[in-house]
Amino acid sequence: MTILIPSYEPDERLLTLIHNLKEEAKGTSILIVDDGSGEQYKPIFDSAAEAGCTVLRHSVNQGKGTALKTGFNYVRQHGSADGVICADSDGQHLPEDILKMTDAVRNNRNHIVLGSRQFTGKVPLRSRFGNSATRMVYALATGKPIQDTQTGLRGYSADMLDWLCRVPGERFEYEMNMLLEAPKAGYDFYEVPIETVYLEDNKSSHFRPLADSARIYFPFLKFVTSSGFSAVVDFVLLFLLQWLTSNLLVSVIGARVISSIFNFTMNRRYVFNEGQGMSFKKSLPRYFSLVAVILIANYALLYLFHESIGIPLFIAKLVTEVVLFAFSYLVQRRFVY
Incomplete structure (x- = not known):
């Protein structure tokens, strides 16, 4: 030894x-x-x-x-x-x-x-x-x-x-x-x-507390940044599509699809080191399956926290997003890319 x-x-x-x-x-x-x-x-x-x-x-x-x-x-x-x-x-x-x-x-x-x-x-x-x-x-x-x-x-x-x-x-x-x-x-x-x-x-x-901590947390910070940019894209597209189509359903779906594609591309290319060997054909359906699961889970958790337990909507939304954010990072690192 x-x-x-x-x-x-x-x-x-x-x-x-x-x-x-x-x-x-x-x-x-x-x-x-x-x-x-x-x-x-x-x-x-x-x-x-x-x-x-x-x-x-x-x-x-x-x-x-x-x-x-x-x-x-x-x-x-x-x-x-x-x-x-x-x-x-x-x-x-x-x-x-x-x-x-x-x-x-x-x-x-x-x-x-x-x-x-x-x-x-x-x-x-x-x-x-x-x-x-x-x-x-x-x-x-x-x-x-x-x-x-x-x-x-x-x-x-x-x-x-x-x-x-x-x-x-x-x-x-x-x-x-x-x-x-x-x-x-x-x-x-x-x-x-x-x-x-x-x-x-x-x-x-x-x-070095600042410089070295930033290096340690960098993989997680990249995911946070990617998610933040994707949220901005989703927000901007929602209002843009609503202005163009005057159809809320089309605007919501269109904004979410485009922002999800943007998020998938950013995560695959920059956050998770170009897929760690996972092929595009495998990672793409896994990612959008995760998107579907998160949409369902988002509604289920909001219903549980707000409707069933009686937690105020703002706090219920905040807790839901934190839980799903951690879940999304874990699943993407281990199974998607």
């Missing part, structure tokens, strides 16, 4: 982690990727190499996703057949938790093994909020609840390495893209509870 540690501008905690891993699991293969940290940090990486680690170097910082892919590609060519455990270099993953992952990887082939923090005790507010938000977005996007979507402690069997090198993303968004792409690639998840460790309120983290 290879322990892969991507590292950018590390401190002595990296060397402490290496020492502890060597003590607790003699013969463990440790691979470190220096992601363009610069000359100032060369002594730390040299010490890691002297301790028996393999050190790969990027001349400039390329991001965590690229560093992981560099490591995966190296293991694919030179590593063992057991698999890879990825850990962070900032001391937030305990050696015993890292080593606990090895058995889980061996016993759960075709699974991404996640070291899941429980977020108990003193957790920085930024980290607690970020993990809760990402967990909710991921559950809405995939229908698969995961306790810790942002964990950097992950394990993979060796036969997953080719796929891991193809997952898009260069920085922190890579790890979220991996979780989004895994179900379609046939991989499930197995979570291993680990300790929640934040040192000095996570000051050593290189995660």
